[in-house]
Amino acid sequence: MTEDRDKTTLMGLLQLSPTLPIYTLLALLVLRLLYNKFQPGLRSIPGPFAASITKYWRVYDVWKDKAHLTAIHLHRKHGPLVRIGPNHVSVADTTFISRFYSAREDYTKTAFYPIQCISWKKRPEMNLFSERNPDGHRIAKRKVGVAYSLPNILQSEVAIDSCLELFLRRLEDLTADGSAIDLGAWLQYFAFDVVGEVTFASKLGFLEQGKDVDGMMQAIAGMLAYASLIGQVPEYHKLLLGNPVFTAMLPAMETWNQVLVFTLKAINSRASIKRDGELINADSGGRDMLSRWAYVKSSDPDKMSTRDIVVHLSTNVFAGSDTTAIALRAIIYFLCRNPAARQKLVKEIDSAVAAGQFSTPVSYKEATLLPYLGAVVKEAMRLHPSVGLLMERHVPAGGLDILGHHLPEGTIVGINPWVTNRDASVFPDPEAFKPERWLDAGDVERKRMEDVWELNFGGGSRKCTGRHISWVEIMKVIPELYRHFEIDLAHPEREWKITNHWFVQQDGVECILRKRGSVA
Template identity: 35%
Template sequence: MESLALFFKPFFLGVSLLSPHIIVICIVSIILLYHIFSPLSAVPGPLLARYSSLWLVHHSRKGDMHQKMLSLHKKHGKLVRTGPNEVSTSDPVAIKMIYASGSKFRKSDWYSVWQGHRKFDLFAERNEDIHRTQRRLVSRAYSMESMKQLEVGVDDAVKVFLGEMAKREGEKIDMGLWAQLFAFDVIGAVTFSKRFGFMDAGKDDGSFHQIDNALISASWIGQMPWLYWLHDYLSPVIGNWLGVTARHGSLRSFAVKETESRKSRGSDHKDMLEKLLDIHHSKPAEYDWNGVLSMATSNIFAGSDTTAISISAVLYHLCKFPECKAKLMDEILDRANAGQITDSILLVDAMKMPYLQACMHEVLRLHPAVGMALPRVVPVEGIHIDGKFIPGGTVIGTNPWVIHRDTNIFGEDAETFRPERWLEGDRGHMDRFFIAFGAGARVCIGKNLSWMEMSKLIPLVLLNFDIELEDPAGEPKQNCWWFVKQEGLYMRVKRREPTPTN
């Protein structure tokens, strides 16, 4: 140690002889040189974001990234610098290239925090060849045809939800909570033929808090994944300090128990787990037991939250825009009088309700569940966007909240809730940039299940109840920790009188 100190002594002596002014000048010079020679120096954005990922960390933890990116793109245009090596884009031409099927733009290291050491993870897998193989194995189990075989589980959960609403007629109801209780019970029913029983209890078992902590944790730690892997390396000594590493908790234990119980015996259940087990039994080398468990737990973690957020947002917007709710009610009553809606509704009939489908598209346009960028890595040849060259290795992404409000795509009234836009003429351009469930080959595999739940629940809620906001003038708080949840979405329901049929 003494010899080492002698070795560095001239260096520290030289530094000590420098005046504070010279030290400041040196630091400023380094910053300016970095600013001038950085390949992203021409991309506008927050000052701190140019030099540190702490800007991303701050807004990821604060939970306002969706609104922050909206304001930054309004100020700076199609390109915004969000980190030393990261940009956000709202350029439609670039977005088509970045997220197209077969694109060379790979998912960034942000997703490694979500995947951890799991070998089978459709959401976070960054190797496109592996992802393609894994998705091909399980895609049929999530097809729309497969969803039709699972309708009975959704219908059962819908009946329970309507019953619980009837018990609370006239009361102040946290609809965000109840949408989440419903979505989790549906996932239990369609995946394991067993609801979690959250609606019956009127509360969860503590899992919601655990999942929220995991979302908050992963959102900001993903901006500095090295911290996650350092924690992973040191965890045998320091223990677990990160919520993302324990995101499944009791729900994962439930999934493990249910999956193991069917491992060595047959079953007459025609649920999602049985479909996944059939794949495992037919292709055990390609789809092992960990793959089955991974998809079962992913159903719970990802599928329930996104659906709950979307159901809450649909009900909120319909209450905020009573003329749209009235128009949808006309369509619902018309179908009820035709016998297509009774105490349940078939998915095939719900899909043929144009105004219902338009309302759902419009809500998910204005309130997509994901409120952060979908980060990808620019391939080695780079990309030109809005007259600027973005070099290979740069992290680039688009935020659904930003592109969904592009007036060139969705019209001059893109900020306005207007379901009719989805019924007017050729909507192909809007469909191409509707990324509420992701885009290209990485579109959410659970999209069909989520869409089925909304399509079946919303008409029956409105047919049975008149719903109103507790505070029509108020705005629920929005927290963006990857998913954008509404907090304090209080409503009251009143049972409707039975509608006479023709």
């Protein structure tokens, strides 16, 4: 009787209030939003109201492709701490760079990073960038880190020279009639072919064909767009491209991940990968990374596996050209916009050529002796860093006391280089392109600027392993370009277009190149 009466009462309530379930859900939603807003430790940190109650504010901000500009604006409005999510705090205080990004890795990477990994033999495999576990990262870095050292990269300088010479020849042919070219695209073709030489001892065909080979540039752009957006709600990745059901229902990811397919094709031009994944017939006599790692594997398989080789080579393909091309475009663009700085750089290059201090092409060592060149490169990369989102880290056990606030364990914190590179206390007149700031600063001031600027490559043990490849390319190609050509924007009345998908890409670096007179 009692059970029948309860059922009758419940049915009566539902009949009287058919919208009760909706109201219940709305009430739960409101409670959740209120909890987000008033979380202990974060409730007093300023920022957009919507960001404090829902992570979808951040998703929308990233979707607009200009999150780096939002970050700059918010910090100028609210100060060194800005709440950009219910559990996210963006930090602009440069003194915390060394704390968040230290060699100890007590501030661990967040779920944003594993999204940018590959699948090998139907399993997601972490690379040096995507690996969150500090111990796993140290083990992987011990295996391959030495190959990225500057001395080892310079052993491939002759191969890089071959790319540079081909690049200059292609530019001469393309600009002989005075027509404009998309120099931004060609800079990335150059960077891709250098990656090929350093990684596989073979150019990848970008300069020779003068196009995006196998659609790699477009494919990487799409992957970055996905990773940057879904990285704001990483739990959704398991329902989308990270869904384990895909590996069961669809062909192995190796057959449709274009970066991995491209990498395997490059490997197979030098070796064979058997059906079980074993690498055989690899040429281990060269200076490129495939040769080095194949030699290690053949001499001691416990130190290097085929999986290790494939994962780290594919990382080179995925990230090796974008960051370098972004820096090169920025250098060219800011020099075009600042004729006095361009004239000063050309004068420095011409003086070195006249004094017989340049080889043909210029060596990396020779280029590093040009102080104004180094200042131009740093200043362009300061104004336009490659990375444009928060470099996220988890607050460790015990929480974080920061600028009068206590952030609890698990809070996501981080720094955006676009913000710290515009800190007026470190870089006076921060929006101006002033290479001279790097030359005129005193030792203490310069050290502080360089410590902040280094965040462009990450920090601590997580600093970009490929930074030496990029730096060698930049320091060689910029003096050679201005040694051989006068370079002007084809449409100076237009601003370039910037798109932030984790890497901050540029379009609109169309240039007119005029061959200079006698070049020693």
